Amino acid sequence: MSDEPQAPARESILVVEDDEFIARLLRVELAGAGYEVRTATDGLEALEAAFERCPDLILADVMMPNMDGYEMTRRLREDPRTEGVSIIMLTARGVAADKLEGLTAGADDYIVKPFDADELLARIRGVIRRAEYMRSVSPLTGLPGNVRIEDEIEARIAHGLDFALLYLDLDNFKAYSDRYGFVRGDEALRATGRLIRDTAKGVGSSATFVGHIGGDDFVVVSSPEHATVIAEEVIRRFDELAPTLYEPEDAARGFVEAEDRQGKRQRFPLVSVSIGIASTAGRRFSHRAEAVQVATELKNYTKRTPGSSYTLDRRGMGGG
CATH class of the missing domain: 3.40.50.2300 (Response regulator)
Known part of the structure; x- marks a missing residue:
């Protein structure tokens, strides 16, 4: 080639x-x-x-x-x-x-x-x-969309820069939308986008990038040293925000009732955020798809744990 x-x-x-x-x-x-x-x-x-x-x-x-x-x-x-x-x-x-x-x-x-x-x-x-x-901007949140997200990751790879890719996904958001409707759901996503942007920009450096993939999926591209600090602060702030998105009685109960994907009525906890972090601290990526795949796998692994949490890519870092 x-x-x-x-x-x-x-x-x-x-x-x-x-x-x-x-x-x-x-x-x-x-x-x-x-x-x-x-x-x-x-x-x-x-x-x-x-x-x-x-x-x-x-x-x-x-x-x-x-x-x-x-x-x-x-x-x-x-x-x-x-x-x-x-x-x-x-x-x-x-x-x-x-x-x-x-x-x-x-x-x-x-x-x-x-x-x-x-x-x-x-x-x-x-x-x-x-x-x-x-x-290239999400009409819902005003954050950069997929084209600019891809360009941002590719640019860092092309210039040999170290970076971390944080993939953030809301848990139980479908149940929230089913309970409160799409208008409230969109309001919740806008609030989440603002929270992630303000947190990442405030905790990270001026080069920190925040994007909205779509739906309840967001990304942050930061330096490796800022990644876990951003993740921890996003989780802290989001867990403070989440109860305010619900009606008081639902927030007090700590769950809402909605149909699952099989149509069965279930109890769903309040929304939380799961974060997977791919990083060049222990490996190199030759293409954006590699970084996205690692971050996605770690995000999916994180979603198995109830509540808000994150998983950091530790491959090649050594230690436990």
């Missing part, structure tokens, strides 16, 4: 402009900056092109025949195939009301013609960067 890095896929931009000269100018500038460029001459043609293959960004004039940029933007936002596409509007009019109408329709940015090419490229990079960031 070649050691040469693969070139990343080029971001695609759909230019929507009825002025042939401006469209050609934009194509040359954008292609020269490394973007894949397609063109359309009006809003209707742009909709067809975007529905066929959604671009990373649409750069559209406002005043066009058949369908203007405002209506095109509204329709793009209404269709699930294109609702998340980034849109920058171009117009010869710098009137505040025109900008407001474009932004209200769903545009991400607004540039007045004649435009400076360097400014245009900077705006495009900024809008695409924001969109990539939002796609």
